[in-house]
Amino acid sequence: MKGLSVSPTMPDVGAVIRSLLGVLVVAGVALHWAGPTAAIAAAGASAIAGAVALQDSPRGQLRLVVWVTIAMGVAALFAAAAEPYAAVFAVLVALWGFASGMTWAISANAGLVAASAMALLVLTPAADPPWPEAAAAGGLALAGGLGQAALMVVWPRRRRRTQRAALARAYRSLASDARALAADPTASIDPQPLMWLKEAFTLTDAQAARRPLAYRSWYGLPDRIAVTVTAIAGRVPGAPECALVLQAAADVLAAVAAPSPLARRSAGDALDAFDATAATVTGPEAVSVQRLSEQLRDAVALRYGEVTPPPDLPELRRPGLPGEARDMLARIRSHLGWESPVLRHAVRLSLAAAAGALVARFADLGHGYWIPLTVVMVLRPETAHTYTRCVGRVAGNALGIVVAGVVVLTLHPTGLFAAGFAALFLAVTYAVAGFGYMALSAALAAAIVMLVDIGGSADVATISDRLLATLIGGALAVLAHVLLPDHADVRLRQRAGELLKTEIDYAATVIRAYAHEIDKPAEALSAAWERAYRARAAFEAAAGAHAGNDPAFRRWLRAYRTALNVVTASCSALETAIPARPPSGWSMEFLTAVDDYVHVLSGDPAPPGAAWQADMGLLTTATERVRAAVPSSDAATARVLIGELGVITGQLSTLSNGAARLPDNA
Incomplete structure (x- = not known):
């Protein structure tokens, strides 16, 4: 039970x-x-x-x-x-x-x-x-x-049916918009299906922001595809091959819109055709085309039942029960x-x-x-x-x-x-x-x-x-x-990971309140800060009871506290500077990049028995995407956000990979 x-x-x-x-x-x-x-x-x-x-x-x-x-x-x-x-x-x-x-x-x-x-x-x-x-x-x-x-x-779940319908509608709309942009670069993406998609996944689920990245990709990925398609469309007048890329992308999106066993092979063929077309793009726009290729592969993988893209995506192979059993046994043996x-x-x-x-x-x-x-x-x-x-x-x-x-x-x-x-x-x-x-x-x-x-x-x-x-x-x-208590070193590492996760949840809440209008922001920020405060008290208690008093442990503890204090200071600066209303001139591309950063920052829950850590590869990429999408209007407000995001990312890099890592013999 x-x-x-x-x-x-x-x-x-x-x-x-x-x-x-x-x-x-x-x-x-x-x-x-x-x-x-x-x-x-x-x-x-x-x-x-x-x-x-x-x-x-x-x-x-x-x-x-x-x-x-x-x-x-x-x-x-x-x-x-x-x-x-x-x-x-x-x-x-x-x-x-x-x-x-x-x-x-x-x-x-x-x-x-x-x-x-x-x-x-x-x-x-x-x-x-x-x-x-x-x-x-x-x-x-x-x-x-x-x-x-x-x-x-x-009797399938009503919310599940609603989400599937919203996904199909969003991808059909993206396919239609991609074809329209290929013919007329001045056309635009219809934002309404994307808004309905996000509402279908988030408004009925109070915990959507805490779901694993694989879950949030269902409604976040179409937004990112829309931004990339718009960026490629801007290159069409000077690079006619980009129009062919958009047409090929539309075929893939159409196959993704209504997945079925019969369409599984069609999706693979559409991806093959897209890759062949994308290979003809060699100019500056090749970066955007490569990004679109990765996003389309993720979309096909998710819609056809894969949490992560398999090695040979056109065939859309699953590991099957033997492969999953081997993976489970490997985790248990570890x-x-x-x-x-x-x-x-x-x-x-x-x-x-x-x-x-x-x-x-x-x-x-x-x-x-x-x-x-x-x-x-x-x-x-x-x-x-x-x-x-x-x-x-x-x-x-x-x-x-x-x-x-x-x-x-x-x-x-x-x-x-x-x-x-x-x-x-x-x-x-x-x-x-x-x-x-x-x-x-x-x-x-x-x-x-x-x-x-x-x-x-x-x-x-x-x-x-x-x-x-x-x-x-x-x-x-x-x-x-x-x-039979847990090992002292393991307990301290996990307490450190719990503190880091609550600090990150606080940072994600502040960033979300800075960029979007959220319900009861004062209560949400206060609750996030209280969780971080309690986690810090638990961490300090574990650190105080730890027997490792060698110089390496003291250096780690000092570096860890310093990095967390810097993250807290950045969050406090953002919280103080939160505008009365979110700037209305920020582009969809910038807001999507900020949302992506928040999703990557929140990360997946730590597996049982492991301390939580940020994925610095994804986080660094998300930070660069925010910087590249800085809007022309309300740029000063946006730069305040970008500056603090850079500080947070830098400190997380220190916590994950640098001097603030707990020594093994502590």
Whole structure:
């Protein structure tokens, strides 16, 4: 169930209703055909698969739900069969916990989904007799997840449909505009489809600015193509071959507008034709043509299901399942060193959950499954505020248990009635996901209580048992962190990366407010600054507790603080100089270049176990693009922005590659 925390904000209502209806239908079918044990497994698997289906993913969402469903079926099968045997079940929990912890090496979402499967493992009741009922639990869990996959196909998300339509419209418009510019260089790009595209991706998603670069490329790339096409059109009178380039680009854009398996080869042929035409351009305009070539390749790659362009784009080959499996295994192997926070998290999760399963069995505690379940819900491979977040999640669990317990004592829901309350609390989970981990834990714990109570009702003693088990599980989680903390050097590096990321988020907010009119700018800037301030306090605490007092460490600490102070000063200067209203004379090319800089500056989230760093290659290129696009009107205001961007980029270069890098032996 922990995978429900994957989605950071409330998805669109239609998609949530779709997911919850799937849970109710599966619970009803399982209750009718196989009983409460299978109903708990099936409804839990359906809820997890539904949460995964609500994620925004650039590609492979249906395939991801199917693979998650298979994992849920296996977890339910093994749990129902092994749960009657204490030692066997504890070993199963330990092995699954270690594997679940190591999946954080792949990505944070993969780690949360694996933890969800582990939560289902410890939740599924014992089957009696073991194998027929265990097989039913596993089979119905599989059916529950596949039901969510089927709902994705027949009832696609409204926002997803809107985004696909906006993408098709934007690329069709760009193709038409490119042909018009080839015939008449005085023509212009129609900005309306590009504006609709950006609104489709951002106005319905409060977290769009924090999405990975691959996600933001969906709506940012057409803007960049429009700027490049306009620049090439300005060369047409003196370089007639540029008109042919625009015509060839229009063919590619038309193929991108409506991707399909039949058009896949046409897109490759159009790119071949474009490359042949682009090779004839040798003058100063060749730089713009080369940039357009790269952008068109990115557009084709994204629209035909690739996050990054493959080596042989005209054939549009995918790595396939074997290639993806090799990549995942390589990431996991890279974290098998004892200093890795991912490996230490896996060991903590494995040992604490297995110990919790044994305590639950031999302590004769009612609803003892809450001990290992709390361990699963509390532990993360985190370095910042570890104990605070552990205690906060345990407190959230306790609050959710009490709230759900009051509902149970008052209404005594069982069967499908209890499943309905579970779906209701799942809806609350989605609604409060953006309010912090305590609220999320409370809603999720309440949903789990109702899910388990499909087979019966509870009393006051049951609520007390659940609270006691939750406290024991929380104590085991904290104890695991105390006995096996992260390596001191790794912790300091990650705290440094967290501080750098919050400073960059503050800088991105300031730059966005300088160039655009944003809602409640004072509140947005204040919130970004407060996050950076808290991260700086955590970093200073980690630096003060660090044992490395050699000269190299002191030089690193001094250089790191100096560079961050310069970044903060630049942000403060920009914040002070923010115009009352964004300048109206800035060109689309300049604003697009600034937006690109902000997107690259924000970067992708750091992989679990790694400190965040800026991509200096992309950031340097984005900085030069802003400088090259300086507008003729309101140039003084623009130069203030360009100057501070240069300072920020320079300091980030120092932090990423220069003297401010933490020495390995610090």
